[in-house]
Amino acid sequence: xKKTIKCRKISRGxxxxxxxxxxxxxxxxxxxxxxxxxxxxxxxxxxxxxxxGKILVLPAGKGSTxxxxxxxxxxxxxxxxxxxxxxxxEPIIATGxxxxxxxxxxxxxxxxxxxLREGDIVEVDAxxxxxxxxxxxx
Amino acid sequence: MxxxxxxxxxxxGEYGTAVQKAMEIxxxxxxxxxxxxxxxxxxxxxxxxxxKTIGDAGLEFLVDMAIDARVIVPSTLNPAGIDLERNDLGFxxxxxxxxxxxxxxxxxxxxxxxxxxxxxxxxxxxVKGDHVAWSESSAVAYVNSVIGAKTNREGGPGALSAxxxxxxxxxxxHLDENRKANLIVDVEDEIKGVDYGAIGYLVGKAVGDGVxxxxxxxxxxxxxxxxxxxxxxxxxxxxxxxxENLTPEYKEALQGLDINDLEQISVDRADIDKTRRKLxxxxxxxxxxxxxxxxxxxEEIKTIAEKLEGKRLKNQLWVCTSIPVKATAxxxxxxxxxxxxxxxxxxxxxxxxxxxEELGFQVIGVDSAKAANYVPSMCGLDVVFDDLxxxxxxxxxxxxxxxxxxxxxxxxx
Numbered sequence: 001x002k003k004t005i006k007c008r009k010i011s012r013g014x015x016x017x018x019x020x021x022x023x024x025x026x027x028x029x030x031x032x033x034x035x036x037x038x039x040x041x042x043x044x045x046x047x048x049x050x051x052x053g054k055i056l057v058l059p060a061g062k063g064s065t066x067x068x069x070x071x072x073x074x075x076x077x078x079x080x081x082x083x084x085x086x087x088x089x090e091p092i093i094a095t096g097x098x099x100x101x102x103x104x105x106x107x108x109x110x111x112x113x114x115x116l117r118e119g120d121i122v123e124v125d126a127x128x129x130x131x132x133x134x135x136x137x138x
Numbered sequence: 139m140x141x142x143x144x145x146x147x148x149x150x151g152e153y154g155t156a157v158q159k160a161m162e163i164x165x166x167x168x169x170x171x172x173x174x175x176x177x178x179x180x181x182x183x184x185x186x187x188x189x190k191t192i193g194d195a196g197l198e199f200l201v202d203m204a205i206d207a208r209v210i211v212p213s214t215l216n217p218a219g220i221d222l223e224r225n226d227l228g229f230x231x232x233x234x235x236x237x238x239x240x241x242x243x244x245x246x247x248x249x250x251x252x253x254x255x256x257x258x259x260x261x262x263x264x265v266k267g268d269h270v271a272w273s274e275s276s277a278v279a280y281v282n283s284v285i286g287a288k289t290n291r292e293g294g295p296g297a298l299s300a301x302x303x304x305x306x307x308x309x310x311x312h313l314d315e316n317r318k319a320n321l322i323v324d325v326e327d328e329i330k331g332v333d334y335g336a337i338g339y340l341v342g343k344a345v346g347d348g349v350x351x352x353x354x355x356x357x358x359x360x361x362x363x364x365x366x367x368x369x370x371x372x373x374x375x376x377x378x379x380x381x382e383n384l385t386p387e388y389k390e391a392l393q394g395l396d397i398n399d400l401e402q403i404s405v406d407r408a409d410i411d412k413t414r415r416k417l418x419x420x421x422x423x424x425x426x427x428x429x430x431x432x433x434x435x436x437e438e439i440k441t442i443a444e445k446l447e448g449k450r451l452k453n454q455l456w457v458c459t460s461i462p463v464k465a466t467a468x469x470x471x472x473x474x475x476x477x478x479x480x481x482x483x484x485x486x487x488x489x490x491x492x493x494x495e496e497l498g499f500q501v502i503g504v505d506s507a508k509a510a511n512y513v514p515s516m517c518g519l520d521v522v523f524d525d526l527x528x529x530x531x532x533x534x535x536x537x538x539x540x541x542x543x544x545x546x547x548x549x550x551x
Contacts, residue, residue, distance in 0.1 A: 008169065010166050010169070010170075011162065011166065012162065034195060065186075065293040065294065066186075066191060066192055066193065066195070066196065068293070068294075068295050069186075069192055069193070069195035069196040069198075069199050069295075070195045072195060072198065072199045073194065073195035073198055073199070076198055089166070089169075089170050090170065091167055091170060091293060091296065092293070094163075094166045094167070094170060095163050095166070095167070095293065095295045095296065098159060098162045098163050098166055099159065099163070099199060099295060
């Protein structure tokens with residue numbers, strides 16, 4: 001069964017992959033190791049986990065504006081997330097995703113943090129403003 | 139959001155990938171803040187320059203951008219982590235090399251590499267009503283409030299994107315309805331010098347990202363407003379303030395508002411003195427005095443030179459400024475006076491963005507509330523906030539008799 005969720009394009013592109021989901025806002029500066037793609041903020045729900053090559057699903061970004069450059073650096077290091085889904089985009093991650101060429105959407109028309117679980121497969125089509133659930137745990 | 143056919147072409151990549159990426163960033167910011175359209179800008183001030191703040195990640199981004207990105211409006215840079223021309227300050231070779239690469243990338247993009255937080259003192263001066271994209275918080279406060287041009291507090295990549303496209307999204311302080319006052323600050327006593335920074339710090343905490351409207355007992359100078367705005371923008375997120383009978387939009391700031399509905403606070407001498415004490419984390423004599431946050435104007439350098447003439451400092455002293463102002467100070471003889479007293483005129487950088495914590499200093503003396511706010515957190519050092527004359531520590535002169543009469547000399551010369 002495929003379920004399609006409407007959302008808003010922030011950064012162009014399409015990607016299909018496994019999701020990694022957090023309820024916590026994330027600061028890329030100091031919160032993520034750009035060499036490895038692991039979450040290094042001990043206070044974060046994804047502490048110790050790797051976001052490389054995953055579709056990162058989070059409420060929003062936070063922290064230093066230098067975080068935008070960190071996302072770009074991760075893309076160069078090939079440690080960046082495959083795509084980003086945010087409940088509400090804020091300038092730091094939005095700018096970073098565009099700089100890095102990572103597809104990003106926000107404002108999904110359902111609360112996606114309640115629907116998605118780690119390991120679910122989704123397609124993010126930022127250009128069409130949709131998220132397609134391909135293989136859900138449910 | 140509405141885009142003109144020209145803007146659509148920019149987004150579609152018809153002017154190359156740098157313009158396309160820059161346009162995407164501008165549009166995304168516009169979407170996030172519910173802008174209806176873009177506006178043309180006449181000037182940009184770009185932050186994200188010191189290697190200390192943007193690191194390898196920022197350096198890599200800028201080197202890539204410099205391949206084909208060029209700015210199309212007059213644009214200036216924020217301070218860097220080093221003085222680009224002097225090498226006697228003690229910064230490491232690695233830091234210096236990376237910093238110079240960052241500057242070179244910006245230069246290739248046609249951004250004027252006067253690395254200063256006071257672009258308005260060195261020729262980047264829009265006119266009232268212009269839309270601009272500035273990203274140094276103290277300069278944002280100045281250009282909005284004292285000049286009356288319109289900008290939000292841009293981030294580094296946002297301002298760079300705006301400079302590349304000559305456009306920014308119309309939201310926030312670009313809209314007149316958001317430029318009204320929402321807090322009246324009645325200052326009950328006459329103020330001068332570091333009082334402005336202390337008041338800025340105090341009010342910034344109270345108002346957050348609001349728009350304060352000041353009633354002062356005495357008239358303020360450009361230098362006073364420079365200190366006030368820097369402090370407001372560092373303890374709070376103030377982008378715009380008004381001063382009654384002084385700044386260009388003070389009348390419009392209250393138009394259509396019922397003053398009785400606005401929050402009002404009063405500030406007196408006791409509040410100011412309490413804030414002044416609170417901003418110091420130490421009572422020791424500073425081993426390094428750092429002036430010029432925001433960068434010193436020529437009038438401020440003249441005042442410093444007058445206090446130092448014929449004397450010899452025990453503390454080290456940096457007077458941070460921009461290269462055009464230093465060139466003027468050289469010609470006026472102020473640089474020579476300051477250097478003879480043991481101080482240095484340092485260009486392109488400051489105590490907040492330079493890695494001064496690597497140089498072995500413990501206590502930094504400042505006359506800027508913004509610097510007092512940031513030095514403990516950004517450099518991990520103690521800070522003393524006071525008027526310049528109270529920070530200075532002079533050698534005692536010895537009197538010597540010579541064949542030709544009495545001369546006064548200093549022990550450590």
